[in-house]
Amino acid sequence: MEPIELFSYWRSSAAYRVRIGLNLKGLPHRITPVHLVREGGEQHSAAYAALNPQELVPTLRHGDRVLQQSMAILEYLDEVFPATPLLPGDAEGRVRVRALAQLVACDIHPLNNLRVMQYLERTLQASAEARTQWTLHWMAEGLAAMETLLAGHAATGTFCHGDQPGLADACLVPQLYNAHRFGLALAPYPTLQRIETACLALPAFDAARPERQIDAG
Amino acid sequence: MEPIELFSYWRSSAAYRVRIGLNLKGLPHRITPVHLVREGGEQHSAAYAALNPQELVPTLRHGDRVLQQSMAILEYLDEVFPATPLLPGDAEGRVRVRALAQLVACDIHPLNNLRVMQYLERTLQASAEARTQWTLHWMAEGLAAMETLLAGHAATGTFCHGDQPGLADACLVPQLYNAHRFGLALAPYPTLQRIETACLALPAFDAARPERQIDAG
Numbered sequence: 001m002e003p004i005e006l007f008s009y010w011r012s013s014a015a016y017r018v019r020i021g022l023n024l025k026g027l028p029h030r031i032t033p034v035h036l037v038r039e040g041g042e043q044h045s046a047a048y049a050a051l052n053p054q055e056l057v058p059t060l061r062h063g064d065r066v067l068q069q070s071m072a073i074l075e076y077l078d079e080v081f082p083a084t085p086l087l088p089g090d091a092e093g094r095v096r097v098r099a100l101a102q103l104v105a106c107d108i109h110p111l112n113n114l115r116v117m118q119y120l121e122r123t124l125q126a127s128a129e130a131r132t133q134w135t136l137h138w139m140a141e142g143l144a145a146m147e148t149l150l151a152g153h154a155a156t157g158t159f160c161h162g163d164q165p166g167l168a169d170a171c172l173v174p175q176l177y178n179a180h181r182f183g184l185a186l187a188p189y190p191t192l193q194r195i196e197t198a199c200l201a202l203p204a205f206d207a208a209r210p211e212r213q214i215d216a217g
Numbered sequence: 218m219e220p221i222e223l224f225s226y227w228r229s230s231a232a233y234r235v236r237i238g239l240n241l242k243g244l245p246h247r248i249t250p251v252h253l254v255r256e257g258g259e260q261h262s263a264a265y266a267a268l269n270p271q272e273l274v275p276t277l278r279h280g281d282r283v284l285q286q287s288m289a290i291l292e293y294l295d296e297v298f299p300a301t302p303l304l305p306g307d308a309e310g311r312v313r314v315r316a317l318a319q320l321v322a323c324d325i326h327p328l329n330n331l332r333v334m335q336y337l338e339r340t341l342q343a344s345a346e347a348r349t350q351w352t353l354h355w356m357a358e359g360l361a362a363m364e365t366l367l368a369g370h371a372a373t374g375t376f377c378h379g380d381q382p383g384l385a386d387a388c389l390v391p392q393l394y395n396a397h398r399f400g401l402a403l404a405p406y407p408t409l410q411r412i413e414t415a416c417l418a419l420p421a422f423d424a425a426r427p428e429r430q431i432d433a434g
Contacts, residue, residue, distance in 0.1 A: 110323050
């Protein structure tokens, strides 16, 4: 197998998603840390920008292929390494799982990204309190919709879709890590909490946790 | 064929993406407008929230299936109606197209969405000038990365990937509509401009334009 290298930052929830996907599929890989904060951010180095012109993590190198965007990377891994699929086999299940994943990846996480928090602070001069409220607002709004979509839906099982973890879980768990970090009250989301517990009991999720990474600190 | 109904708003770039996808595939469909601004926003009505708990457009109804999230919907259409594919057939091409699409769908558009602009105005009391700068900042940053990824890449053709339009073009063109609307200077993005011109010359893109919609005004 061609070597897989993941450019990752321990606290990046987009990188965390890909770590989960690689672990679920049991794919050996090397993690190369990219420190997003130290010395102005290693993601802005010329060497890294050549791999990822957005200067964001993650980037995945598979052989001589250089891949950007966590969701595209996870779909790629699912196509190239179809064992332990991240998506169900039927179109109705696939669109449900992708929609749940994208609710996090498009409508929660991008609003709370480091570069956005830096813009709020440096350009809009938003206070620390206002920035925290911003973060909590988008999380609460998105997670409430996700709870509604999951709770009581016949396709929801031990995990977001049935009894095998997949793409939606790989997005949910990192988002809930951020929710814990910012102190969001999680009582309104019992289904999300239940699924998080089930996921983190699995070695694939546990090993992907931020605090388990070599660059955690 | 089971009927297809798209809940759309003329200026929503996420809805615009799906209109392009439906047109490229030649799928007959009915458009139901959801006015995002009038009377506090029709997307917040109980009837619409039951279809889309995020209270966002688009929603697609296909028979008795109710689908959310524009990118998930486009993937669904590509799986259920594989003629005129929106994604290439090879994994390397597919990850490239998805990454380009997600650069827009995850890292530009969500930051400039109506609900975000409303939060900046109402909660952070950002001025009209500061809000416009915010919008232009994220567009310029994202489109610059997209130009870098496209310009000179061997797989870029008449369109983002080869000589058939697809998922990345369906995201790029609506984003450039927003760029024009907010007066972003497009000179730094010659490849994006060239692709936009090629797309809008096609009836599928032209008919999907905001100003061609029944709810435009």
